[in-house]
Amino acid sequence: MRRFTSLLFSILPIVCFSQVNIINRSLTDSSLNIAYLGLDNAIELTGYKKSVKLIFLITNGTMTDIGQNRYVLRPKNEGECIISFHNQGNKIISKLFRIDTLGDMKIRLAGVQDSVASIHQILANPFLISEIPKSYYKSPVYITSFIATFIGEKFDSVRTNAMGNLFTQEQIDIIKQLRQRDKILFQDVYFFWPDGRRRKYPPFVIAIK
Numbered sequence: 001m002r003r004f005t006s007l008l009f010s011i012l013p014i015v016c017f018s019q020v021n022i023i024n025r026s027l028t029d030s031s032l033n034i035a036y037l038g039l040d041n042a043i044e045l046t047g048y049k050k051s052v053k054l055i056f057l058i059t060n061g062t063m064t065d066i067g068q069n070r071y072v073l074r075p076k077n078e079g080e081c082i083i084s085f086h087n088q089g090n091k092i093i094s095k096l097f098r099i100d101t102l103g104d105m106k107i108r109l110a111g112v113q114d115s116v117a118s119i120h121q122i123l124a125n126p127f128l129i130s131e132i133p134k135s136y137y138k139s140p141v142y143i144t145s146f147i148a149t150f151i152g153e154k155f156d157s158v159r160t161n162a163m164g165n166l167f168t169q170e171q172i173d174i175i176k177q178l179r180q181r182d183k184i185l186f187q188d189v190y191f192f193w194p195d196g197r198r199r200k201y202p203p204f205v206i207a208i209k
Helices: 002-018 119-124 169-175
Strands: 021-024 034-036 041-046 055-058 062-067 070-074 079-087 090-100 106-109 128-131 142-151 158-163 183-192 198-201 204-208
Touching (some): 021 090, 119 169, 128 142
Antiparallel strands (some): 021 041, 142 183
């Protein structure tokens, strides 16, 4: 029994330490050791409950303590970033994060993957969506406005404006009147990137099939 007790206390610190982790809450999968360049990454030290002021060190960029073992990491360069936490000179944990950049974003009609769509497909989901392939960063891209120009037999480049990503009632009424081979030109599609900057997406065309 004494031997078992000694063994238990000898492994207990190891078990407690193994529960301490550094995770990135900004990811769709926080178990991944990824952080994104030039963006705010919500870093959290989990499994460490002592109410003491910890010292942290990073090798790439800046990190701000926002309280309750939560931090905002903003990497400066591609490559790697090592984050380590220390208490009274003793290292608690360190972890290496791979620094990635967000890939190219795509804005498209919801439910439509190609450059052609039926009227039924458009009216079933009358809004624009954004996607960043192969990205784990979960902060959304907000579409703030766009212009849709309708080109066809009954419409001579009718230009309409919309705020946000939803089609207006005027645009929906026009779409109902479109015919095969008519086109919708989307341009001046403005959005907010996850770094907070407002940007414009290149024009694209949808043909009615």
